[in-house]
Amino acid sequence: RRELLKHHFFTRRIIFGHRDFDKWLEALGKGEKVIVLTGFMPSGTPHLGTAMVFEELKYFQSIGAYVKIVIADAEAYAVRREDRDLTIRFGLEFIKHALAWGLNPEKAEFYFQTAMSEAYYRLIQMFSRKITMAEMEAIYGDLSPAKVVSALTQVADILHPELEEFGGFKHVLVPVGVDQDPHLRLARDVADRFEGELGLTRPSSTYHKLLRGLDGNKMSKSRPDFAIFLDESEEAIRKKIAMALTGGRATAEEQRKLGGEPWKCMVFELYTYFLLNDKELNELREECVKGRILCGECKRIAIEKLVERIREHRKRYMEINENLAIDRIVKKPSF
Structure with a gap:
């Protein structure tokens, strides 16, 4: 496993923590079906902070993983209230930039949240049965219908690759900043609750340091x-x-x-x-x-x-x- 962790993001502690990454690596080593899933908010032009994630995905492809990238257009429209046409246009730009940075399209799949098949949306509806409002409020604070739907959609993003219809990848890895860990914890809890009914298993995750902006604060499209x-x-x-x-x-x-x-x-x-x-x-x-x-x-x-x-x-x-x-x-x- 150490041979797989020679990328400088690991050796320089840019990627500094994980949940069950060791189990994911073990499955990769055994030749089992593994996948890396991440998403981007299509609300502007990608910056170097985005490219840092592209670089991670390139590395995971290089060690044999398939990569799936969600364009979070539903969340951009409903929660962030972005213009719909611009959201789609920015999403396409993110895909082009990802490929230009070096992602191999033969080992990758891209999708928009609002352009998936029925089973993906069925998961969102089914998940709503086994999540309480108290849980949602603890993670997301004040709730609106848009935030509730968005949160359920994020869980579906993380867990849907495990279904046979979407490839049957039972080992899902999600690389994120540590600020995203509450979403991963919710997805892991939901996987436990649907283990018997849908055969879901807990996703793994790695945590990276966010590249800071040139003033020392978070690098952001809004700044x-x-x-x-x-x-x-x-x-x-x-x-x-x-x-x-x-x-x-x-x-x-x-x-x-x-x-x-x-x-x-x-x-x-x-x-x-x-x-x-x-x-x-x-x-x-x-x-x-x-x-x-x-x-x-x-x-x-x-x-x-x-x-x-x-x-x-x-x-x-x-x-x-x-x-x-x-x-x-x-x-x-x-x-």
Whole structure:
């Protein structure tokens, strides 16, 4: 199993926790049917925080897992009250960006929540029988009809691959941020309650650190000044990185004397997630903490590396956008 965990997301503790991941890995090693399921909210353009999940999915494909990705258009429309046409359009863009980042379409499946078959919606209705309002309120706080339906739909997203109609994957892994753990706990409880009736088993999960925005808070589409988007212009990348929060000292003299604090630095976080191998990262950390590199130079290096990474991604995206028959990849909602 350790051989399967050599990706730098594991060795650098970006993926830092799990529920039953060991059981999922054991099933993978035995050649049993395993699947990785995750979802995206189609409410804007993907950013580097999204790409971090794309990178996870690529890794799971590389070790033999099939990947299924839900476009959460029902939740976007009902709970977040996003425009319906824009939601579908953004969903298609997410799929193109995922493929451009390197996901193998032969080992992946994409779907919209509102364009599934009958059995998926039957699960939502059946699950409602064995979940109490007290449970829902404990997880989601104040409830509305839209939130209730959305929560039940999320559980169906997580558990439906176990049905024979959807492949009979009895070992489901869901990679999420730790803030999503309540949804996983609910899905595991529901699986227990339907073990006898539907043969469901508890899903596994891994937990990753969320990539922070350039100001040190969560990277989010709703805070565009502090996020790097996958369609970002090179000029915008340069300006945003130049303004990013660092772990530098108040003056250059002080930094040369005391060294920097890379654990506080958003630029070093980009290096950690995307831009450097282990040897390069360790060398840069050493240079920083000993005051041998200043923030300006460090930012210039990061800018060039990130600009090149986004340039390559944009090139692949344009090729996919021009050549991909998207209807062969995903069924679009009819309205």
